[in-house]
Amino acid sequence: MEDATKQDALEQSIAALVEPLATPLGVEVVAVEVRGQKGRRLVRITADALDLDAEAGPDIDGLAHLSRKVGKALDEHDPIAGGYTLEVTSPGADRPLRRPRDFARNVGREVRLVPHEDGPTLDAPSGVVVDVTETELTLETDGAEVVVPLTDIDHATVVLPW
Secondary structure: OHHHHHHHHHHHHHHHHHHHHHHHHOEEEEEEEEEOOOOOEEEEEEEEEOOOOOOOOOOHHHHHHHHHHHHHHHHHHOOOOOOEEEEEEOOOOOOOEOOHHHHHOOOOOEEEEEEOOOOOOOOOOEEEEEEEOOOEEEEEEOOEEEEEEHHHEEEEEEOOOO
8 A cells, every 4th residue: 555655746746847848838738657567667647638629639849848848857857766667648548538628528428428337326427518516527318317426437448420
């Protein structure tokens, strides 16, 4: 458990370092992952557009710029013992939706909900995102709107058209 706590602290430390670099570039840090063993670690920063438009996304030049800034900051602050490989990427189409912003970015799209393992059964396991607040998700399913508390959802995925 101690290793997991150290891992979480390292990821939070890196996120705190990276987030102020991302915002001026019009992107937000969606996730920070550190994997592997000391000396051979992979630091993966996942960034997405601040714009909630589902079609907006960070461009390759923006990610490259962020990567250079993050690399420099990590070298200066040195939060990672030993060598590492830095990867700055955008989220894929099949990424899990967890935060209200993730759902807001996908208004008008069909999503499939995954409840918490020990949580209640969801009345609407899928539907088109109509609205989202900080606490609730509204889906249209079978012509009716259903409100689902976000606390009941572990994550959701966009139903891809192919």
